[in-house]
Amino acid sequence: MTPERGYTNWLVVMSKAPRMGNVKTRLARDIGASEALRFYKTNTGEVLRNVGDDPRWTTVIAAAPDSAVLDTGFWPGQMPRVPQGEGDLGTRMDRVMKTMPPGPVVLIGCDIPNVSDTRIAAAFKALSNHDAVFGPAEDGGYWLVGLKRFPHVRSIFDNVRWSTEHALADTRANLKDARVALLDTLPDIDTGADYARWKETHGH
Numbered sequence: 622m623t624p625e626r627g628y629t630n631w632l633v634v635m636s637k638a639p640r641m642g643n644v645k646t647r648l649a650r651d652i653g654a655s656e657a658l659r660f661y662k663t664n665t666g667e668v669l670r671n672v673g674d675d676p677r678w679t680t681v682i683a684a685a686p687d688s689a690v691l692d693t694g695f696w697p698g699q700m701p702r703v704p705q706g707e708g709d710l711g712t713r714m715d716r717v718m719k720t721m722p723p724g725p726v727v728l729i730g731c732d733i734p735n736v737s738d739t740r741i742a743a744a745f746k747a748l749s750n751h752d753a754v755f756g757p758a759e760d761g762g763y764w765l766v767g768l769k770r771f772p773h774v775r776s777i778f779d780n781v782r783w784s785t786e787h788a789l790a791d792t793r794a795n796l797k798d799a800r801v802a803l804l805d806t807l808p809d810i811d812t813g814a815d816y817a818r819w820k821e822t823h824g825h
Contacts, residue, residue, distance in 0.1 A: 628724035630678035630745045633717050635705065636665060636731050638689035645732065651813025660816065665731040672741050673700060683717050711778030719774050727767035734819055735807050747802035753777065754802040758809040761786030765804060
């Protein structure tokens with residue numbers, strides 16, 4: 622929170638209900654659906670414990686499918702939830718950016734093991750003097766995107782080639798005249814090889 626400006630910092634966690642075959646589908650092809658589901662549940666729990674209850678921002682779950690907004694079994698009960706709505710990832714993220722109450726918005730997913738409160742705080746700090754912030758992923762995508770949303774909310778997700786090495790570059794191309802900050806580059810867990818490295822470092 623930054624009370625002197627009268628707005629809230631919003632951290633929105635894009636999260637799918639943990640249903641077999643519905644999460645981490647690329648990873649599931651390499652390691653099997655049940656192991657991919659276990660990773661997703663474990664990592665979502667860790668992310669929400671690490672960043673979900675911090676007084677510097679308000680955490681909101683953007684849930685998919687929309688019916689999962691009412692599902693109280695997976696996400697912490699006290700955490701507000703909104704539906705992601707229809708469309709591809711860009712359409713859904715754009716909708717979140719445009720419908721959240723006033724204040725900077727930072728979006729993250731649930732598949733990056735190293736998301737910490739320090740990294741989220743750095744993203745909001747960057748938005749104090751930048752229009753947008755990204756946390757680049759090693760595969761050319763990004764694990765975090767944030768917008769200042771003032772004086773207007775930019776549309777930055779058009780013509781992005783999702784799930785490719787071009788995702789970050791395509792999104793940045795929509796921000797030609799903007800001040801853009803970059804955070805640390807982190808590994809994404811999308812393939813069996815990514816997962817094997819994660820298990821080695823986590824000792825799971």
